[in-house]
Amino acid sequence: MELLPDLKLHHPRSVEDAVSLHAAASSGRYLAGGSDLLVNIRRGIEQPESLVYLNNIAEMQAITEATGQISIGGAVTLRELAESAPVRQHFAAVAQAAGEVAGPSHREYGTLGGNLCLDTRCVFYNQSEWWRSANAYCLKNRGEICHVAPGGKKCFAAFSGDVAPALLLFDAEVELAGPDGRRRLALADLYRNDGMDHLTLGQGELLVAVHMAKPSEAVHSAYAKSRVRGSIDFPLAGVAVRIAVSDGKISDLQVGLTGVSPLPFLVRKLDKFIGRAADDACLEELRDAVRGQAKAMKTTFTPPHYRRRVAGALAQKLAASFF
Amino acid sequence: MKTVLSLTVNGVAHDDVIPDNMLLVDYLREKTGLTGTKIGCDGGECGACTVLIDDRPRHACLTLAATCQDSRIETVDGLSRDSRLTALQRGFNEKLGAQCGFCTPGMIMASEALLRRNPDPSEADIRDALAANICRCTGYVKIIEAVQFAAQELASGELAS
Ligand SMILES: Cc1cc2nc3c(=O)[nH]c(=O)nc-3n(C[C@H](O)[C@H](O)[C@H](O)COP(=O)(O)OP(=O)(O)OC[C@H]3O[C@@H](n4cnc5c(N)ncnc54)[C@H](O)[C@@H]3O)c2cc1C
Ligand code: SF4
Numbered sequence: 232m233e234l235l236p237d238l239k240l241h242h243p244r245s246v247e248d249a250v251s252l253h254a255a256a257s258s259g260r261y262l263a264g265g266s267d268l269l270v271n272i273r274r275g276i277e278q279p280e281s282l283v284y285l286n287n288i289a290e291m292q293a294i295t296e297a298t299g300q301i302s303i304g305g306a307v308t309l310r311e312l313a314e315s316a317p318v319r320q321h322f323a324a325v326a327q328a329a330g331e332v333a334g335p336s337h338r339e340y341g342t343l344g345g346n347l348c349l350d351t352r353c354v355f356y357n358q359s360e361w362w363r364s365a366n367a368y369c370l371k372n373r374g375e376i377c378h379v380a381p382g383g384k385k386c387f388a389a390f391s392g393d394v395a396p397a398l399l400l401f402d403a404e405v406e407l408a409g410p411d412g413r414r415r416l417a418l419a420d421l422y423r424n425d426g427m428d429h430l431t432l433g434q435g436e437l438l439v440a441v442h443m444a445k446p447s448e449a450v451h452s453a454y455a456k457s458r459v460r461g462s463i464d465f466p467l468a469g470v471a472v473r474i475a476v477s478d479g480k481i482s483d484l485q486v487g488l489t490g491v492s493p494l495p496f497l498v499r500k501l502d503k504f505i506g507r508a509a510d511d512a513c514l515e516e517l518r519d520a521v522r523g524q525a526k527a528m529k530t531t532f533t534p535p536h537y538r539r540r541v542a543g544a545l546a547q548k549l550a551a552s553f554f
Numbered sequence: 555m556k557t558v559l560s561l562t563v564n565g566v567a568h569d570d571v572i573p574d575n576m577l578l579v580d581y582l583r584e585k586t587g588l589t590g591t592k593i594g595c596d597g598g599e600c601g602a603c604t605v606l607i608d609d610r611p612r613h614a615c616l617t618l619a620a621t622c623q624d625s626r627i628e629t630v631d632g633l634s635r636d637s638r639l640t641a642l643q644r645g646f647n648e649k650l651g652a653q654c655g656f657c658t659p660g661m662i663m664a665s666e667a668l669l670r671r672n673p674d675p676s677e678a679d680i681r682d683a684l685a686a687n688i689c690r691c692t693g694y695v696k697i698i699e700a701v702q703f704a705a706q707e708l709a710s711g712e713l714a715s
Binding site for chain 1: 555557573574575576577596597598601604610611612613616617618620621623664681682683685686687
């Protein structure tokens, strides 16, 4: 365990103040619940000189509904998200994913923004300072080689936030604020396939809120994850499914994945299932399609082939529950 | 950098000048001298440091003390009154819910939060509420029995805390 570096903690009351305090600091980070960032700081992975605390900003703490729309503030806690009535009603997978993050005490202070901006994870990276130093560190932090793929120059650390794949099902947009003002971005475009630099956030940008349109009543969704301990663990593979079945035929289908690559993503080429009979053959094909795109690397103690297979199996199981 | 922190710990008001990088668990143990709250891991894994912040269970090891301005903190040290244990503490004693005892303060505070929200929890409710608290001795069965014992005592009219 490392001591926290000497740092200045700022307590802004507005998004604009948070952005300017961040801009004024030489090496500042946004701090929400701290359940990811403070662990990394304590492990010597990050040593910021200042932290800009986001949980006193009223604008970021609200869940608001307008006709057909919902907006969820970046500092809404995972417990609030999991318990929110409109989220449970229209975006079941999102509420379920939030309720599956870590353990109940983490969900009391871990936030949506922190979950979406979570650092990527790898068994060679999420370790104490002495562990990493004994292993000559790695590409992602201070080292020269990647222990997962030693020949290459790429980091495969996996994005492991549970909520992002569920939000992707609903074409969520994120509202960002930075030194140049505010902008909106498709959540899918917040991420890139690079374990060392997986967020496309600009310098000093923060996530103010997530916006989504409510889907039709016919759409169902659910989230499930595989993890080593059922009580508390990051996903080895996390799967969110959105589906509608009418007259025995699939009329809407999306699958979001997390934990299997440096970014959360929607499984591609699922159009071929639209109009198909919702039967066992279709479920097996869906399982194989998901498995084929879940290209997990050796970033956990659990081997990649298990994570690939379990991703397919979870998608099959979730879809079957709506047939 | 420093902050003037005003909060209550177990009902007692404190005003302290603290460094911004001080974790709540270090504040509790070193500034207020309340060593009931334990540090068991390098951050958020074990739950031994669970305290109540405004009635909600949270990890004191992943909370900067300076973010707790005007909060109401409760730790295991503050539960018993006039040398009388609370129903939960008696439960852990009667049902052998503690072996080495290191996780017990966190277990008790997470259970305390549960019983305040839900005085009649099912076994599944108890398992859910204690999912972030790890014990390496008991195998959890005795801990669950301890919480059930407390819930029964409370239902039969005993004082909580
Ligand atoms: C034991 C343990 C188990 C865990 N298990 C899981 C799990 O199963 N699934 C899971 O998804 N997570 C898990 N987590 C990680 C974490 O608890 C959650 O992901 C949580 O949602 C992080 O939110 P936070 O508010 O605590 O983030 P913080 O730690 O405050 O921040 C995380 C990162 O996001 C940035 N950030 C925070 N808010 C914003 C914002 N609004 N705009 C821009 N950047 C921002 C911070 O600068 C930091 O880089 C676990 C953590 C622990 C300690
Ligand atoms: S994938 Fe390679 S570079 Fe990335 S964290 Fe793991 S070991 Fe380090």
